[in-house]
Amino acid sequence: MKKIFKLTLVLVVIITVSAFTTKTNSTDSGYKIGDVATDFELENIDGNVVSLSDFEDAKGFIVVFTCNTCPYAVAYEDRVQGLNKKYADLGYPVIAIMPNNTTVKPGDNMEAMKTRAKEKGFTFPYLMDAGQDIYPQYGATKTPHVYVLQKEQKGNVVKYIGAIDDNYQDANAVKTKYVEDAVDALLNNKEVKINETKAIGCSIKV
């Protein structure tokens, strides 16, 4: 009898909870795993315009939406640099894109981007999404926000979306290097096991 009562209680709870399921106001737009990512023509810190199609020999890309002013993005600068050093030669260069509105965040304007890139010795393109129309197509909501793309016949296919690794505070305490694991899998013609992760970041300034 007690058991039936307990079961009924559980059932009631489940029904109540599902009747008021969490609604969300966040946007669900943007790429999912398997989608073809758009190419772009964005200005680099050296004044040149960069497109994914410029990289004829690339097997794919590590596209990182990042900026100068977000502490999370800053915490990952050296690790982004490390990704490019490790994977550019293997066919997966880093392409960094700064998505913020620079009127809201002057610290992310082209001059500031140039200065930061010089200070840190960025070896990858650091592009500005000046029209702010590329990041919404990808569905980036924050900095840093990573998309690993693999070049296929139909285009650059999204294989991984999310965080760089699982410890923003301490690079030495990282347990899982999500982006490295994803790119390593692609390089070995394997499925990316963890293809979507979440991390805290600064909302992109519109």
Next chain:
Amino acid sequence: MKHLFLILTFTFFGFGNQYISLLNSNQIKIVDAPYLKQDLKIVDFDGLEQYLAAKDKSKTYVINFWATWCAPCVKELPYFEQLNTTYADKKVEVILVSLDFPKQIESKLKPFLLKNKLKSEVVVLNDVDANTWIPKVDKNWSGAIPATLIYNTQKTVFYEQSFDYIALETELKQFLKQ
């Protein structure tokens, strides 16, 4: 040369005194401001979960995720404070979950709390494994802040967005109707 030495000594001495008096005035404030005491709560996600499960079943909770380094978060904090004060007698409680980096708690967060005299409860969430806990707050949260969760025993709504006071109050009222 001797004069220079004397001037330097006086300068340092002067600054020293000023520093001490500054410290003193801060210490006086410490007594008034709850968050300069050592009781700022720092929790991992397990510790935060008690705030996400209605402690008081009759209350509506407004949980705001923020950080001192997040400009839009700081901008909307006064609205959450205002909400907390205005609706205190209507069983509404605002909890401000700070995602400030642990190494900046003393240097940035505590001075900020002191300066702005926040009255809502502030909890620091220090849990690096965001990929595990973010979906537990809401499955659709991308991880961008500001973000806010409003809930009571009747319903839960998550907002990955900024608020002004009117928008925030409008949302809250949806919870107080029943």
